[in-house]
Amino acid sequence: MFEQMKGAIFDLDGVIVDTAKYHYLAWRSLAEELGFEFTEEDNERLKGVSRMESLNILLEIGRIDASDEERERMAASKNERYVEFISRLHESELLPGVRAYLTDLRSRGVKIALGSASKNAEFILSKLNIRGLFDAVVDGNQVVNAKPDPEVFLIACRKLGLEPAECVVFEDAAAGVQAAIAAGMGVVGIGRADLLPGADKVVSGVDELIA
Known part of the structure; x- marks a missing residue:
């Protein structure tokens, strides 16, 4: 994967x-x-x-x-x-390993997108000082159908100029895992395996993905 x-x-x-x-x-x-x-x-x-x-x-x-x-x-x-x-968010609130993993992906030529139901995604990424690490952002302002519908991930895939099979989704919610599967993408679950059925791989946090 x-x-x-x-x-x-x-x-x-x-x-x-x-x-x-x-x-x-x-x-x-x-x-x-x-x-x-x-x-x-x-x-x-x-x-x-x-x-x-x-x-x-x-x-x-x-x-x-x-x-x-x-x-x-x-x-x-x-x-x-x-x-x-x-509005009081600070980059210190980034979850462990996130900045390092995003930076590593970019260094390997992997394109990065956000696929979120949040309508405040751009604002949050800016507050966390990581907007520049994303090639595309798809949020609740651009999507009609909520997860588990695959729309948000398919739009993100198109914005990256890639095919679904070339993309991997990183999700912490069961609805998001199902959306990724429906989109034909690989999916890494973040959290507990029993709450994320269908994920190809489950880790407790992004920090576990750093080589």
Whole structure:
């Protein structure tokens, strides 16, 4: 898999940086405003899911009905809280081994893309001071269908000018692993093997991939 790899496509949250904690705090704050508790266990259901679908899950948990207009307002409110949190991001919050591995891939001529549901991906990469290490960024502003649909990875592949079989995806969510498989790409799971069925290889973190 790695021998044929000409392109590497990375998810953002949980692979490059742990912004999941900030997402959770922002969703929990919204839930409190709406009058119910949103737990860390509930938050697991939102991994790798788009913002509006995440909101739908949260409202389902709280048993709250809302119009499309109200949902748009709630999603915007959550994002404002989230952006407030990540505005304080620093490159020290990069997960172990990420900068070294990205730099190593580039030195070997491997093209690098980001494939994330986040609509704040460009902002986060800039805050982490690693935007220059990516040849392409595909985020939630460019994608219609959320993972496990393969759209985000197929767009990233096209932006790199490569075929799916030449790309390897690095993912921490089951939905992302399934999206990579559906795209016809190799996939490295970041996390626990029992939570990432179908991955070609599973490591606990990117630092394990450094030669």
